[in-house]
Amino acid sequence: MVSLDKAIIAHMKIEGKLFEIYVDPDAGLAYRLGQKKELNNVLVVEEIFTDAKASERAKAAELQKAFHTQDVFVIAEKILKDGELALTTDQKHKMMEQKRKQIAQLIAREATDPRTGAPHPLARIEASMDKVRLDIDPMQDAAAQMDKVISALRLELPIKMEKKRIAIKVPAIHAHRAFGLLKSQHMEREEWGSDGSLMGVITIPAGMVGEFLDKLNKATSGDNQTKMLDAGK
Secondary structure (H helix, E strand, C coil), X not given: CXXXXXXXXXXXXXXXXXXXXXXXXXXXXXXXXXCCCCCCCCXXXXXCEEECCCCEECCHHHHHHHHCCCCHHHHHHHHHHHCEECCCHHHHHHHHHHHHHHHHHHHHHHEECCCCCCCCCHHHHHHHHHHCCCCCCCCCCCHHHHHXXXXXXXXXXXXXXXXXEEEEEECHHHHXXXXXXXXXXXXXXXXXXXXXXEEEEEEXXXXXXXXXXXXXXXXXXXXXXXXXXXXXX
């Protein structure tokens, strides 16, 4: 457990009233991200404040009105999950870099170069991200930030977000092994033949087609039939 001077503050407002808690930086972040399940060693001070730096503790009536309980741990859980966490500078830097890499990997998997129809190499995407101004939220899901990042990247890099539709037929001997792979994508049609064969149509990001077909060939020892379909068919 860290000392109070090294703790960070998590807070949230309810009906305009501020509630704050002192938390251990690493344990608090781990709890927020779901990596830590229990609150033990998270709270540096087992108190709820209305102004933590001024040591102004919240009154029992204020807690009851805002949270319908006075239980410190129940309230702390609510603040940590739904409120704001004041990350340290080092934490922000590490999380920003991690989130940046996650977004770049998603773009490399799901986008294509409209000039060639092929995916952009990851290194090219990361280099372009270095050149443009990006507003990346370290706490927000990477997929939810792709649209705004791609909009910024288009100033440096031609990008096309495109979906491909693939019709697939797998013989009975490989059908059940391949089924999970097909279901991992958006499977818009599924049909089982009387001989146990599997037929289906999936929709997949264009940048992931090559990787998907490699996995399908591995799962079926190359014994499959695929056909690229037009978008509307």
